Amino acid sequence: MSQSSNDRLQFSINESVWLRNDAPAEEILSMALEPDITVEENWNDVTIKGFLRLTGEYKPAEVSNTTGDADHNSAPFRTIDEIMDTGNGTDTLEHHFPIDITIPADRVPNLEDLFVVIDSFDYELSEHRHIQLQADIAITGLTNTNPGDRTEKPKAQAPIEQPVAPQPEAPKETVPTKKPEAKAPTKKPEAKAPAKKEEKPAKAEKKAAETKPETKKSAADKTPSSKAEEKPAQKDAAKKPLNPATKSKRTLGDDLTGEFEEMPTDQLNDEADADFQYEAFRKPEDEPQESGAPLVAFKGQSSGRSEAAAPSAQPTSPAPTPAAQNEEKTSETESAQDESTGKEKKADATSLFLTKMLAGDEAEQKTRVKICIVQSGDSLEKISERYHVPVTSLLRKNDLTSGDIEAGELLYIPKTAKAAQDDK
């Protein structure tokens, strides 16, 4: 369950992880949950990706020798990713819960203010192996617009962190998050929650004889998950994708300097700023019919046509982002579908909850793009600063896997309509 208030979206998660059968715990000594995420700004949305990292230390329990059958040798459900022996009679554990949240760009006024904060965190060990986690998580730095005006947007990516359907009247309730196993895109989020619920009683019956209450500690005071502590960590995490960029090879830049005439970046930008743009949202019916030309990634804005009414081209980039792939649906189309398809709507509403909660006016999400030719000595960071665009956006827009850019390359510079207006 989640709640959007002022500048933050809050939701709770209840998760269970299991220690392996051969590594049970007598007592948990400490446990922490901290976000390790990257924030990527795309054409129309901001994607929070990464994981919640669960770390902890526990006192191992005696391993029962009676476990001979296969069922006992492997944990029935999600097991802890990594367990290490500290050599001091304790073991440490680490587990990652994937996060993939897409937020419409207009809901994020400033990327620097966007944080994922663990407001509270609690855990409970039962049956020596079953660790139940409960956490209140908040996304901060969002603008608060009227939810009634919001338009549902297509699902940006399959493995999105999936809160359940919204219940706005409840201030804060538990939201089962997407489980790591659910990365398979075919798995419906709705199917996960009941499955999880069924697992618990089954497990309880199986281990009823062994069950005894285990240590329960409120971790809020001993984990670095408070908002104040998370912010710096969050900043670091958000900057992680920048690292490759700082390693970009510049060894040949000087070589080319003497051999190439400097390329007029400014001239390009001036031209591109006005009309060399790409509008990410396109209504299928607006697709130009009169031209037999193949669709191209850039669509110039016709003079005399308003930006809102102008048809835009579908991107034909070799590897379009999932968001772009799904942007063919317009808000109008989806509204009609909402009225006509009850069950489907429910499923969509559930799986797209965060996006729906945060979606803004379609017109504001139209994205423009410029192009620049990389100059000798340029790096992604420099270009990022020059155009006030996050490095992550440059990476994504240009399908770059690293910050390696060379003088002479062409770079798409994404630019939101909002930013363009600000520039004016």
Next chain:
Amino acid sequence: MTNEQGVLLSALQANYYFGQLRVVQERPLLVETERGRKKIRIWQNEALLKLHLKWRERLINDDFFIDRMYVTRSGLPSVRMGSLSVTCHDAPSEPVQLDGNEALLATALTRLVQYSRDVPAEEVPNSASVRVRSLYEQAKQIGFQDHDTWKMVSSCFSSACARAEEADRLREPYQNRRSAFILPEDFSLQSCTAIFDTLFLELGQSRPVDGCRLLARFFLAESMDHRKQSMNNLFQALKDQKLFDRETADLLQAEWLEPGEWMRLLESGINREQMQSDPFSIEEFKQIWDQKIKLIHLFKSVFAQSGDAGGGAARGAEGQQSD
């Protein structure tokens, strides 16, 4: 089986020591024999056949098989069938991947660059910068309707000019050479096959053309298909073989610098205006443009370390007939 094919197989059986012959593919003609799969080449141009035979002889070496072929029972390289000639070659089916075979391929390429030399069959093209400018002027006169393509083309015009001028400058000293590196027109990695670690390089039946142009395209195509490390390994292996003299290095870089993809995008736009279809998307253009830039940088980073490329001992504008 057609009548002609039957006659051909009979001729093969009569002229080569094959007990069994079975056609497994018609184009190109592949036959299965008790000695393995063979490729049968039919030559209509006797002069081209002689050129290829001579070419092949120059390239024969101990490191790899070049167009491995069989002589007839009478010791001749081909079977005469009316106005046609027929040759028979080994046809290994295992393709060679660049990854892991960089050294093997470097050896073959080195051999080719050193010994595959002859009078260039093609006419020297106009200066790249002249072509860039004239195409641009032509497009301006036509009046592009495709706004996106035109924006991209015009945005990159000055850069394309700079690249074209640099390409012209690099080519200039080698314009009047009597001998040049040549390769068959259809040369690619598909020309290479292998049995275990033995490389089979196919000369094929194509006419010889400027080898540097083809080699540059070969590197470009492979760099787009393979990871950077693999290309780095290949360049490193070529460097170890001391392949690239100044001429080869200059001409390779000139090929990458020449903004052919920009001209193609422009021509594509012009043709679209004239209702001729030659689809070439902006994305394709950008991909090639960027890859060429990366390739030039990689090439320089490998070969400039010891001044092997672009500054080493020149073979000279005349080129060198190594055989």
